Amino acid sequence: MFEFLEKKLKENIHISREEFEFAKTMFIPKKLRKKRFLLQDGDPCIYTTFVEKGLLRSFRVDDKGNEHILQFGMQGWWVADLYSFLTGEPSEYNIEALEDSELLLITKSSWDQLLNEVPAFERYFRVLIQNNLIATQRRLMGTMTTTAEERYNSLIRDFPDITQRVPQHMIASYIGVTRETLSRLRSQLAAGS
Template identity: 75%
Template structure:
């Protein structure tokens, strides 16, 4: 799993083997079974997490009991509640494993130490946060400006195997439609 993390980091920045060996000492490996929680709403997010294998989702439940999925985190992605992680305040999100998952967790003190001792990681995490902000803004804009069908098509283009890994009701939640609306969209797309 550390080899995969090393590969993903090297896609963004160059670090030496010695720097990566040091970084490895700051991560905690964790196995998380399907349907198990990494973070529960109301708790503080004490880790930011790299997904080595598996699939997780970050979501909230509104006052009507509806799930609102913020993110799916697949292999090579990071997941956590950045606001809670950085401010030590309670999280608004729950993070759940949708598949048996292998994770690498890093605490805020270890993260700070990593950024201090290996400055290249400052750039790495800055790029990740920038990319996340851009993706979040685009997703928000798409929610306001394009049709549900277009959002569904975009999701399938961006994540071709998502419909095999995630139940349809969760896909509906992610694109902001009801389960019934997604079912109609899929039927219309299949017929023509």
Template identity: 85%
Template structure:
């Protein structure tokens, strides 16, 4: 464990082996089996989590019982309810493993210590948060200004193996359509 985290961090910032070895001491390794929860709605998000291996989803359920998937957390991604993590407020999200997963968890106090003791990590997380903000804005604008077909095609382009790893109803939820609409889209789209 930690190999993928080291690769992702080193791809983003310059960090010494000593700094990374120190960082490792602040993370909690965790294996999470498929269909188990890392976070449930109403609980505070006490960890931000790096996905070393596996696949998670972050979602909420509305008052009508419909699921709305905010994010799929794949290998090399971070997953958390950042608002809850930073404020201690109860989360509005569930984070569930879609595959058996190997995770690296860090608490808020350990995260603060990491940023203080290894300033390069402050730059790393700033870059991640900036990229996340940009991706979130693009996804929001895409939801408002593109067709369901365009959103589905973009998802397939960005994550080619997602249809083999995620049930169709979850893909429908992620792009904001019904299962029936996704089924129609899939039958109409042909890739050359």
């Protein structure tokens, strides 16, 4: 249940066996079946989640009822609504399993304790958040500088298997277009190649 977390930690930081054993006690293992929710908007996001296995999505629903995906969370990724997690305010996001998933949950107070008692975790999360910030800045500039087609292409370049694992309308709501537009885009791409 902790294999992938251990792998990811060891890739990034150096921690002792005792520290890892201590860390393990801070997490709550949870299995979440496909289509079940880990967080629903209106509720506070009380956990940060590590994906041991499976696939999550975090998304917002706007006033017109359209979904907008902030993040897909695959194996080895962390998923949460950071703002709600840190402040305790109600979240505007939903987190849903797109596949049967095995998760490791950690509460804010356990997380704080972990960062205080094991400085290597402070570093681990700093680097993690740093990389996430870089990726999010890229995606933001992408929405301003590139067309929907280029954004689609770079998504499948970065995550080739995503087309097999998530329905197209969700890919559309990740790159920021309607499903109709993505459908037309794809038929043009298919014709052109």
